[in-house]
Amino acid sequence: MDASAVVTPPYVAGPFHLHPFRALRLDPVRIGDPASARLYARPYRNVEARLATWRARGDVTEDDHEALYVHEYTDSGLTVAGVVGALDISRRTPIAAESVVLPHEGVHPEQVRELADRMARMALNPAPILLVQDFPPAARQCVARIREQPPDHEFSDRGGQHHRIWALRDVRAIAELNHSWSRTPALVADGHHRYAAYLRLQAAGPGGPTDRGLAMIVDQHTAPLHLGAIHRTLRDTSFARLRTTAHTLACRWRDAPHGEAVAALHPGTVVVTDATSWASIQLPLPPGAAAVQFLHESFIPTLSDTPPAVRYHHTVDEALKHLRPGRDTAVLLPAPTLADVWNSVVSERLLPEKATSFQPKPHPGVFIRHLRV
Template identity: 55%
Template sequence: MDSHTVVPPPYIAGPLRLEPFRALRLVPARIGDPSTGRAFARPYKDVANRLSRWQGRGLLVRDEEPALYLHEYSSAGISVRGIVGALDVSTRATRPEDRAVLPHEGIHPAQADDLADRMAEMQLNPAPILLVHRATDAARTALAGVAAQPPDHQFTDRSEQQHRIWAIRDRDLLRLIAGELATSRALIADGHHRYAAYLRLQRRRPGGPCDRGLAMLVDQGDTPLFLGAIHRSLVGTSLDDLRVAVESVGMSYGERDRNEAVAALASTQLAATDGRRWATVGLETGDRAAVEVLHAHIVPALPHGPSAVGFHHSVDEALAQATPGKVTAVLMPAPSFDLVRAIAEADRLLPEKATSFQPKPSLGVFIRSLRDEDDAPS
């Protein structure tokens, strides 16, 4: 298969289950430190032993009793709170309506294979994937009660993220959470390829710790992640090329000054520039996101290019690429969470790098060892 091929990841079947596990956690001085990522670098087969040495030096702590964890982290004025646990990936869904986890982007199979190989060599899940859902009132009330108690751990990491962590081991509360999650569906916010890697590992090694993968489930109705746009730069495409494509598919194109074009940016309106001229593109979206319309209709209609598509998390990054006659920057609106979820519920996938859920937790707050063969609850 071509390494550039993008395919839907497999689906896991409900009920949605997050199970207790024994958490590994770096000490605060190591969390958020740029050098921490090197602990998970090649050779991957040495990572587990490397972390064992860190544990011996007091740089890594391990909980002896399994738990679910309520994790709250704050960054840039945004606080996010969610449940961290071992996501059951052991059962595949054969019908869209049976899905417990909803991807909204495709994956590169080779990249998922590589990640699965790394996890197998490291013998751990190095960080949770991020899932979002809307919790039931009962689950929200129960977790609010947990958060009202003093946390088991509270610290600020090296990147200035603030963290509060509560271990949940009470059996009645665990049963309540399990019952409330069972009917829920979660959208993948970050970690599509790691999710696909979990499923590959499970196929290779069923019946053990690979039946689960580390995940954090955030209640988007309580402490929502910020959903931002990812802008585009179309290499080898001029602004005139864009106009021809837009008009050929029956949508509207109009040149504006910069302030007008940027102010017009909306769910049905794009702004584009070559660094000298500016324009707006009016879209017919219906139940689709603007990024779907751009890639499904406008990009294929371009008379030249793009020879490459650049992805940019900030407007300034996108505008820095704009070059008259050579590169057109396209500023994208951010889709709403409800629209992204509706697209995933309809069994559609957005184009690559269509969403940016922020902020993400620092690396090292939660690690799950695959050497813990009995990390499932008894």
């Protein structure tokens, strides 16, 4: 990624505060169904009519009263739990250490502009961004008490996720949550461009509904998102060229059979293959750095005067499937640790594009927020 092509979203000043909102929700048979994406397809100005049609058919409903929502969902045996609300983004600070919402990746301004325009035309926040935090004890206890009660909604969606939802309207409980995490920063796990689009809309119309943006904050201590790797394929880059570059940068290169090479994958070691040969590369990482940073900041720029095109893959199988034998090389990366991500954030260094994969994400359509004037 060309670092000059991305920017850091503005920092949001505290306190961290989630406001109640009236949730729109798709029918469970539509949640997790790729066809539901047409709700957000162009032309955006027709979304209101589309929503009215879906309401008339019972395919989308809206809660009668505002609430915060405790949302628990299970996907492939992993259970994630957190709180959904309208995040206050109305205040700014120029200092990262004072921010209560911390992005760890840069954003492309044109993509941000497009998303902001889309949300403005739809008058919707179509899905929550995902934030992670180790909840303070009071917030953790409050959510635990709520999850012990029968849920207000429980269903399995078309994509196979099972959801349990509790609507929280007790004023004292909401105040307890917001007081508990008011000064505890949260990390943006997923939705950096949507988050930046929220901020763009807020700056264009302060004092209205865009002072807030739909967000889910997940307790990484109790029911966390899984942090995985995103692998790369380097287009038109030979295995031999990677070996030469590794020696140039004083990396430790080790040829090995497939299974042995993959077994060597480690926070400081990547694995490379051209579908015929395999090797592990031990990287000379500076303290606090992640393998993905070294790859993009040192290794790829040293490969050639013109860096290769990079493709991104969430699984090893996917990376190997898209590998063109004799033309490309795959780089299999270790998953960064949450400590790696926080180290990057507190040092105000952006991680490269697609450095992290927080999974599983909730399927779109469980929570939608209407932007009312």
